Amino acid sequence: MLDQIQSPADLRQLSKEQLKPLADELREYLIHSVSQTGGHLSSNLGTVELSIALHYVFNTPEDRLVWDVGHQTYPHKILTGRRDTMHTLRQLGGISGFPMRSESIYDAFGTAHSSTSISAALGMAVAAKEKGEHRNCVAIIGDGAMTAGMAFEALNNAGVADCNILVILNDNDMSISPPVGALNRYLAQLMSGRFYASAKEAGKQILKGAPPLFELAKRFEEQAKGFVVPATLFEKFGFNYIGPIDGHDLDSLIPTLENIKGLKGPQFLHVVTKKGQGYKLAESDPVMYHGPGKFDPVVGIKPPTSAPKKTFSQVFGTWLCDMAAQDQRLVGITPAMREGSGMVEFEQKFPKRYFDVGIAEQHALTFAAGLACEGMKPVVAIYSTFLQRAYDQLIHDAALQKLPLVLALDRAGIVGADGATHAGIYDIAFLRCVANVSVACPADEAECYALLSTAFAQDHCVAVRYPRGAGAGTQTGNVQDTLPYARGEVRRKSQRSKGESASIAILAFGTLLYPALEAGEKLDVTVANMRWAKPLDTDLLFELTKEHTALVTVEEGVLMGGAGSAVLEALQDAGITIPVLRLGIPDEFTVHGDPVKILSQLGLDAQGIEASIRSRFLV
Numbered sequence: 001m002l003d004q005i006q007s008p009a010d011l012r013q014l015s016k017e018q019l020k021p022l023a024d025e026l027r028e029y030l031i032h033s034v035s036q037t038g039g040h041l042s043s044n045l046g047t048v049e050l051s052i053a054l055h056y057v058f059n060t061p062e063d064r065l066v067w068d069v070g071h072q073t074y075p076h077k078i079l080t081g082r083r084d085t086m087h088t089l090r091q092l093g094g095i096s097g098f099p100m101r102s103e104s105i106y107d108a109f110g111t112a113h114s115s116t117s118i119s120a121a122l123g124m125a126v127a128a129k130e131k132g133e134h135r136n137c138v139a140i141i142g143d144g145a146m147t148a149g150m151a152f153e154a155l156n157n158a159g160v161a162d163c164n165i166l167v168i169l170n171d172n173d174m175s176i177s178p179p180v181g182a183l184n185r186y187l188a189q190l191m192s193g194r195f196y197a198s199a200k201e202a203g204k205q206i207l208k209g210a211p212p213l214f215e216l217a218k219r220f221e222e223q224a225k226g227f228v229v230p231a232t233l234f235e236k237f238g239f240n241y242i243g244p245i246d247g248h249d250l251d252s253l254i255p256t257l258e259n260i261k262g263l264k265g266p267q268f269l270h271v272v273t274k275k276g277q278g279y280k281l282a283e284s285d286p287v288m289y290h291g292p293g294k295f296d297p298v299v300g301i302k303p304p305t306s307a308p309k310k311t312f313s314q315v316f317g318t319w320l321c322d323m324a325a326q327d328q329r330l331v332g333i334t335p336a337m338r339e340g341s342g343m344v345e346f347e348q349k350f351p352k353r354y355f356d357v358g359i360a361e362q363h364a365l366t367f368a369a370g371l372a373c374e375g376m377k378p379v380v381a382i383y384s385t386f387l388q389r390a391y392d393q394l395i396h397d398a399a400l401q402k403l404p405l406v407l408a409l410d411r412a413g414i415v416g417a418d419g420a421t422h423a424g425i426y427d428i429a430f431l432r433c434v435a436n437v438s439v440a441c442p443a444d445e446a447e448c449y450a451l452l453s454t455a456f457a458q459d460h461c462v463a464v465r466y467p468r469g470a471g472a473g474t475q476t477g478n479v480q481d482t483l484p485y486a487r488g489e490v491r492r493k494s495q496r497s498k499g500e501s502a503s504i505a506i507l508a509f510g511t512l513l514y515p516a517l518e519a520g521e522k523l524d525v526t527v528a529n530m531r532w533a534k535p536l537d538t539d540l541l542f543e544l545t546k547e548h549t550a551l552v553t554v555e556e557g558v559l560m561g562g563a564g565s566a567v568l569e570a571l572q573d574a575g576i577t578i579p580v581l582r583l584g585i586p587d588e589f590t591v592h593g594d595p596v597k598i599l600s601q602l603g604l605d606a607q608g609i610e611a612s613i614r615s616r617f618l619v
Helices: 016-037 048-057 074-088 117-131 149-158 178-192 194-207 211-228 250-261 280-284 312-326 344-349 361-373 384-399 427-432 445-456 510-523 538-547 563-574 595-601 606-617
Strands: 064-067 137-142 165-171 240-246 266-272 330-334 354-356 377-383 406-410 437-440 461-465 489-492 504-509 526-529 532-534 550-558 580-585
Touching: 016 048, 016 074, 016 250, 048 074, 048 137, 048 250, 064 117, 117 137, 117 149, 117 165, 149 165, 240 250, 250 266, 312 330, 312 344, 312 377, 312 406, 312 445, 330 361, 344 354, 361 377, 361 384, 377 384, 384 406, 384 427, 384 461, 406 445, 427 437, 427 461, 427 532, 427 550, 427 563, 437 445, 445 461, 489 510, 489 538, 504 510, 504 538, 504 563, 504 606, 510 526, 510 550, 510 606, 526 538, 532 563, 538 563, 550 563, 550 606, 563 580, 580 606, 595 606
Parallel strands: 064 137, 137 165, 165 266, 240 266, 330 354, 330 377, 377 406, 406 461, 437 461, 504 526, 504 550, 550 580
Antiparallel strands: 437 532, 489 526
C-alpha cells in the first residue's frame, strides 16, 4: 500500500479502514530504513498515526504543517514523496533529517531547534488572514519543546491574535489507561464538535446579559473540563483545549481533527503518543533508540565488541565528576541534553548538584549566573549551536557581571549528519567579541580535560569548545593539572630559516592541529597549537612573525570574525605586516553528511591544508 502513496493526495484517496494497515506498513518501513542509514527513530515511530491523520484530514501543502524540532518528521517525509530517497537520509547530497523549505513544498517551515513551531504557524495564520486566504495552519509541538519560554511567548500572542491556528501537543511522556482513553475520545470529539462550539458561543451571548450567571457558567465549564483533562492552563491563554486523546488511535484522531478543522480561533489539541511505538526494543529504551547509527532491526543495537576511544563528551563527563569530588561548589547544568553531553554518571553520583532545566537555554544561563552570584561554581554543558539561543543572557547576565561560569561547548565545529542547524561553527566569532569571556580550543582529549580545569580556576566566564565524537585518543591526566591560561605552544619546528623561501608557520586552533601537523610534515613548516582563541597568545604570535615570512591560521569555525580574524587584528594593532592565509569555514551554511567528507570539501583535512598553502605560497 505504501508504494502507492507518492503524495498526500494519494493518501486521501484511501478509505479510513485502509489507514491502520498503512500505518503498520509505514512503521515497518521506517524501522528498516533507519536501521540502514541511522537517524532518529523513537520519536518518529511515535508520530506515524499522527502524520497519516494530519495529511488525511488537512489539504497539504495548501494547509500548513509546522513540525517542531523536526526530528519527528520521517513519516511526514515518506508520505510526501520522499520515500525513494530515504536511503540517502542525512548523507552528503541526500535528504535532510529535518524539514527544509528548499527540499519540499510540504515542509512549510525549516525546523531543527525546538519551540519555534507555534510562532511560525501563527505568523502564517496571520498572513493568511491579512491576505484573505483560507487555510489551516497547524503547529505540532512536543518531545519536551513546551519547556522553552518561546513556546509560551507564542501561545500568549496567539490567544489574542484573532486568527485560526491549531496547536497540537504531542505528549510522549505519559500514557492513557484504556478507560480514561475511551472517555477522553468521546469528550474530545464532543468538545471539538460544531454543536459544542456553537452552544458554547450562544451561551456566552445569552449569559453576558446576566453577569452572575455568566461567571457561574464559566466556572462550571472550567471545573468540568479541568476534572477530565490535565490543563485548563491553555484555556487561560485563549485557546479552546481539546483532549488528551490517544495519538495512535486513528479512529479518535481523524474525527477529532475533522471537527477541529471547522472551528474558528485558536485551538489546542493534546495528543498522547509513545516513543518507539510498535518496536518493542525502542519502546523499552527510547533514549538508546533516539538517534541510533546503523543496526540490525531483528537483534537491535549491540554494544561494540572492542572498547572505542572516549568521546569528548565522555571526557567532559569524567572531568565533571572528578572536579565535583574535589570542589563542593561545583554544580552541573544541562538544557535537556544529559546523555548527549555525557552527564549521566554525574547525575548518579551528585544528584543534588545536577540540574536539567529542560529545553530552556536562556534560563540555563541566567540560572547559572544566579548560582555564581552566591559563590557556587556553575558548569553549563551546552551544545555550541544551542548557546546561540542564550546570547543575551550570556552577555547581560553572565559576562557583564563578570561571573565565573564554565561553558562546556559540545558539538563545536562540523557535526555531520544533523547539518547546518546543528553545526557549532559560530561560537568563536560570537564569543570573541564579548568582554569578560574567554574561549579555549583544546586539540585533543588530554587538553580538553586540562583546559576545563583551567577554565574552572578563572574568575570570569570561560567557554571550552570541543567537537562531537572522539579525537586523537590522548590520555587524560589529573583534575589538578591545568594548562597555562592564554598560552599556546609550538608543536613542530620547521627546519627552514627565515632567509629561505616559504618559511611558514601554521597556527592551529582546536582539533585541526592534527591535520595541520600532517601537512606541516609534508611541507616542513612550523605548527603552533594556539589553544586559546581569546585571549590570543600574542607573545607566541609575535615570536612566530619574527622567525617566519608567512602565517596560516586553521580553525573549524567561520572565517568572518573567527580566530584567524583575531590574529589579523592583533597584527594590525601591533603594526606588523606579514602575509596571512586564513583557512576555515566560508560565509555559507554547511551541508549535512559525513564530517570527514565535509572537512575534505572545505579543504580542512591534511591534504586540503597542504594544497592551500602550496597554492598561496608556492611551497
